Amino acid sequence: MSATHDSTIPSTPLAAGVPADALLARLAERFQAVRDPLDRWDLTVLVAREQMRDCLRFLRDEPDLRFDMLLDVSGVDYLAFPGHRGARFAVQYPLKSTAFRHRIRVKVMVDENDCTVPSVHDLWKIADWSERETWDQYGIVFAGHPNLKRLLNHHEFSGHPLRKDYPCQKRQKLSVNDPMDDQLEARLVARGYTVVERGDRDLGTGAITHSAAVTPGATP
Amino acid sequence: MTFRNPPAPPKVPELNLGEAFVTTRLDAVVNWARRNSLWPYPFGTACCAIEFMGVVSSQFDISRFGAELVRFSPRQADLMIIAGTITYKMAPVLRRTYEQMCEPKWVIAAGACATSGGFYDCYCTVPGMDEVIPVDIYIAGCPPRPEAYLEAILQLQTKIGNEAIRETQVIGREAVNA
Numbered sequence: 184m185s186a187t188h189d190s191t192i193p194s195t196p197l198a199a200g201v202p203a204d205a206l207l208a209r210l211a212e213r214f215q216a217v218r219d220p221l222d223r224w225d226l227t228v229l230v231a232r233e234q235m236r237d238c239l240r241f242l243r244d245e246p247d248l249r250f251d252m253l254l255d256v257s258g259v260d261y262l263a264f265p266g267h268r269g270a271r272f273a274v275q276y277p278l279k280s281t282a283f284r285h286r287i288r289v290k291v292m293v294d295e296n297d298c299t300v301p302s303v304h305d306l307w308k309i310a311d312w313s314e315r316e317t318w319d320q321y322g323i324v325f326a327g328h329p330n331l332k333r334l335l336n337h338h339e340f341s342g343h344p345l346r347k348d349y350p351c352q353k354r355q356k357l358s359v360n361d362p363m364d365d366q367l368e369a370r371l372v373a374r375g376y377t378v379v380e381r382g383d384r385d386l387g388t389g390a391i392t393h394s395a396a397v398t399p400g401a402t403p
Numbered sequence: 404m405t406f407r408n409p410p411a412p413p414k415v416p417e418l419n420l421g422e423a424f425v426t427t428r429l430d431a432v433v434n435w436a437r438r439n440s441l442w443p444y445p446f447g448t449a450c451c452a453i454e455f456m457g458v459v460s461s462q463f464d465i466s467r468f469g470a471e472l473v474r475f476s477p478r479q480a481d482l483m484i485i486a487g488t489i490t491y492k493m494a495p496v497l498r499r500t501y502e503q504m505c506e507p508k509w510v511i512a513a514g515a516c517a518t519s520g521g522f523y524d525c526y527c528t529v530p531g532m533d534e535v536i537p538v539d540i541y542i543a544g545c546p547p548r549p550e551a552y553l554e555a556i557l558q559l560q561t562k563i564g565n566e567a568i569r570e571t572q573v574i575g576r577e578a579v580n581a
Contacts (some may be wrong), residue, residue, distance in 0.1 A: 336527065337492040344526045351525055360495040 206248070206287070214238040219290055227275075227288040235291045236301050242278055242287065243306060250278035250287060253303070256313035258321035262347040271295040272323055276303070293323055302328040320345035330366075337361045430567050437481075437507065438563035441470040441556070444480030444504065446497060449487030451514035451546040463549040468556045477503040482559070483536075486546075488516035489529045501536045509563070511555050512538045515545040 203226045210216035214234040219227035230238045242250040259273040270292035277288045293300055302325040304311045314325040315334040322343035325331060333340065337357040342349055368378055412419060443465075445455055458465050465471050474480040477500045489497055501510070512532045515521035518541040520530035532538050539562060540555045 335492075349526070353526055354530070355491060355526065357491045357495055360499065361492055 210238065210241075213241065219288075222288065225286065225288060227290050229290050229292065232291050232293065232300060235289065236303060236306070239276060239278075239289060239303055240306060242289070249280045249282045250285075252279040252281050253277075253307035253309055253313070254279055256303075256310055256317050258317045258323050258345065260321060260345065260347045272298065272321060274300050274317065274323060298322060299324045299326050301326050304328055319343065322346065433568050434564050434566055438560040439469040440472075441468075441482040441509075441559070442472045442474050442480045443470055443482040443484050444474055444477050444500075445484045445486055446500065447484075447486040448489060448493070449514075449516060449546075451486035451517065451544075454546040454549060455484060455486050455513065455552060458549040458552040463553065465553065465556065468553065468560070470556050477501070478505065480504060481508045483508065483510045484513055484552075485510065485517040485532050485538075486513040488521065488523060489532060489535070490527045491529055492527070494529055494535045497532075498535050507566075509539045509559055510536060511540045511542065511552075511559065513542045513544075513552065513555070514547050515543070517541075518543070521545060 207216070207218055207226070207228065210228055210230075214230055214237065216228040216230045216234075216238065219229050221227070228238075242248055254277040255275070257275050257277075259275065261267040261271055261273065272293040272295065273290050274293055275288055275290045277286065279286045291300055300323060302310065302314055304314060304325075304327075311328070311330075312334055314328055315331060317323055318325060318328075318331055319333040319336050320343055332338070336344065337355075338361050339357050339359075340355050342353075342355075344351065372378065445452060447453075447455060457463055459471060459473060470482065477483070481504065483501060483504060485497070501508075510532070512518045516523065516528070517532050518538075520528045524530070529535060540559050542551050542555045544551050
C-alpha cells in the first residue's frame with residue numbers, strides 16, 4: 184500500500200468516522216471478508232458467494248454503516264488478466280451511504296463452470312435491471328431473479344458480448360422487433376388497467392409489434 | 404397612312420393562348436413540386452439530431468429550401484433523415500418506420516454513424532444504414548455541420564429533379580430483405 188493511500192473512508196460528521204480498517208475487521212470476523220489487493224484506491228472487500236447476501240444485507244442495515252444505495256452490479260472477466268489465478272469472473276456491488284456518504288465495494292469471485300450468484304433484487308430494487316444487464320453481457324446467472332432476460336442486447340442475440348472471448352466485432356442481426364410489452368402490461372395491470380386487445384402483428388412473423396391497448400380500470 | 408396587317412394566327416392552336424399556358428414535361432412539373440416541398444421525418448438517435456435542430460432553426464433555416472415542415476409521423480413525411488447511431492436492436496424499428504412512409508420517399512443518412520457505424524466498430528451497432536433501408540444521400544461529419552445538411556438537401560433536390568415518375572420503384576419488404 185502506498186503512502187498516499189488514506190485508509191479512512193470519506194465520511195461526514197454524522198458518520199462519526201468509521202475507519203476502513205475497523206470496518207474491514209468487522210467484515211472479516213462476520214463474513215471472512217478480505218481486502219481486494221487489486222483495488223489500490225478504494226475499499227473493496229472480497230466475500231465468498233455463500234456469505235455475499237448476508238454481507239450486503241449487513242452493510243445495508245447496520246445503523247452506523249447504512250450503505251443504503253446500490254450503485255451498480257457489474258461483472259468482470261479476468262480471462263488473460265496478467266497474474267490472475269482462480270475464478271474467471273467477478274461480480275461487484277459498489278455501495279454508497281446516502282446518510283454518511285461513504286462507499287464500499289463488495290466483490291464476489293465466480294467460477295466459469297458454476298456461473299451463478301444469488302440475486303439481491305429484493306434488497307435493492309435497482310438490482311433487478313443491473314443484474315439483467317450483467318447476465319446479458321457476461322452470462323453470469325443471478326439465482327432467484329424474477330425475470331432474468333436480456334436488457335441491452337436483443338432477444339435473438341447469442342453469447343455474451345463483454346466476455347473476453349467474444350469476438351467484439353461479431354455482429355448479430357435482429358429480424359423481429361423486440362417488444363417489452365410483457366413488462367409494460369404487467370405494470371399497467373398493476374395500476375388497474377385492463378388489457379383489451381394486443382395491437383397489430385408483424386405480417387411476416389406474427390410477432391406482436393405494438394403495445395397492447397388498455398383501458399383504465401378502478402383507480403388504484 | 405399604312406396599316407400593317409396583324410400576323411396570321413399560327414397553325415398550332417395552343418400558341419393562340421399567349422402566355423396563359425406553359426407547356427412542359429410532366430416529370431419536370433411533378434419533380435419540381437416534390438423537390439421543393441420535402442417533408443422531413445427526423446429519425447434522431449444521437450448528436451446529429453441536435454445538429455439538425457440548428458438546421459431547422461432560424462440561423463440556418465431549412466425552410467429556404469422548402470423542407471421545413473418537420474413531421475414526427477412517418478405517414479406524413481417523404482424524407483427520412485437518420486441522424487444518429489442505429490443499433491441492431493433498433494434496426495427493425497427503423498425498417499418498419501421506413502415502410503410506413505408513403506411513396507415516393509427518400510432517405511438521408513446524416514453523420515458518421517448512420518453512414519458507416521462511425522467509430523462504433525462493435526457487436527451492437529449497424530455499420531451503415533444501407534444495411535437496413537436504401538439511402539439516397541450520405542452526409543459526412545461527426546456530427547455534420549448544418550451547412551452539410553443543407554448541401555444534402557440541395558443534392559437530393561437535384562436527384563429528385565432527374566427522376567422520372569414512371570420509373571419510380573416501389574421498394575417493399577422483399578427488396579429491403581434482399
